[in-house]
Amino acid sequence: MNEASLRQGRRQFFCACAALATAGLAGLAGLSACSPAADSATSAAPGNFDGQSSCSLDGMLLGDYPGPKGQIRYRGDAQPSWFCDSVELLSTLLKPEQLKPVASAHVQDMAKADWERPQGHWIDARQAVYVLGSKRQGSMGPTAASFADVAAAQAFATQWGGRVLRFAELRTEMVDLSGGALHDSRM
Template sequence: MIRYSKFFRSLLALAVLASALALSGCDKAAESASIAPVEIDRSTSCDLDGMLLSDYPGPKAQIHYDGQAQPAFFCDTTELLNTLLAGEQVRAIRAVYVQDMGEADWDHPEGHWTDARSAFYVFGSQRHGSMGPTVGSFAKEADAQRFAADNGGKVLPFAAIKPDMVDLSGGAKHDSRM
């Protein structure tokens, strides 16, 4: 019978625990990567205001919350970004998608979902979405730059967006009478 020192047994136990933790981390990463965007249809409505997404131009968005079977949909990227950056946002998020307007038709966007946190955004363009002026979303920076050159606006990565840039107080066009 082989006798192992107390140190060796402790080291072996630590290695087994580290392997188990690494594998559980892989499961989480695989689970997150396996969350696919959900396509919208004629009945898909915005979680914030009930508007039907397919009735309006511009990029749409969706958040997949932990513990929720269906995603929360947004008819406008400004609403999504406001929700993500709001200080009171505490729900665990499994995935977030926006439509890639470098591929989707602005007036009738369908499909072409991309990860919202790796997307590029155009602020201040002349193009409107469901709530009036909106933020264009793009999977590729080059597409965002081309859109901004054609329609005006400034290109920013997700990490550069600040909450005051997507303030919803006052509603569309910041109507303070709402």
Template sequence: MKLKTNSVGWLGRAAKTGLSALVVLSVVACHKADQPIQPIMPTSQTTCALDGMLLLDFPGPKAQIHYADGETDFFCDTMEMFSIYLRPEQQRRIKAIFTQDMGKANWQAPLGQWIDARKAYYVVGSNMSGSMGPTLASFARMEDAQAFSKKHGGKVLRFDQVTPEMTTLGGGVIHDERM
């Protein structure tokens, strides 16, 4: 009898230890899942999800969408990012969206300066072009967006004020008859 009691006691302790380990692993996994997503720095080989163009070869703000399934789409233009995000058939769960702060980045060769696209201000209708023609200039600060708008034209909007009608992809390559 004593042997049985000890083996049950040993098994009970092992089960408790295993259960404790599972709880710790669950907490660690949840903590990791709750960590904020960080933007990914594009390389010279990073291509646009829509047209395959190399991101770093073109002027204007770039964008990236991080999905819940762990995949990331890059865009050589904010116009393309909005056209995907605002599609009514867009069913993929989005975890984060980033664009570049053109108040700090060089328009002709923007590097870094990634900001949360949902908190950014956008200038729609300016005379500055992105990779595919007209684009939405993105800014972390309202003051920078307003200064850009005064210099280059256009209207300052928040992320949630941008509509699908503002993000048509009808410029750029479609109208280039040399292609």
């Protein structure tokens, strides 16, 4: 047995001991988390929400509202954090105080998803193109319509108004959440 094999064996042994010590026998299912490759591969893929999925910021059910949704998968978390509006996701990603390491962030391609009942069509939030200031409303009122390509975003802006921006052009003040949720008396 070579040195690398011994180190790998010791690492697996210590991971197993730690899992058993902290979570009992139920911790056996979590042993794959000891592998960095397994953690990043499974946690980065986008998921799909169901009728019970709620927004991690305000508890709103995603399926009850129109417009683009979002999800962030944080490293080490098995489940995504859902956002009932792309503005909420963007606000979370752009906050300078965001400390949790993000494995992936996804929004919906609204050129393919149904605006009133969006499902699927997930794209990388940092590669997406956004339309801010359009007449279309999301769950929080004014939203950031998300698209996989510039041509689709420009066509949307021509029809509904707004400004086309890439993720790198967005600033925190453009996705400020102090307007919608804070003044909604129904919440």
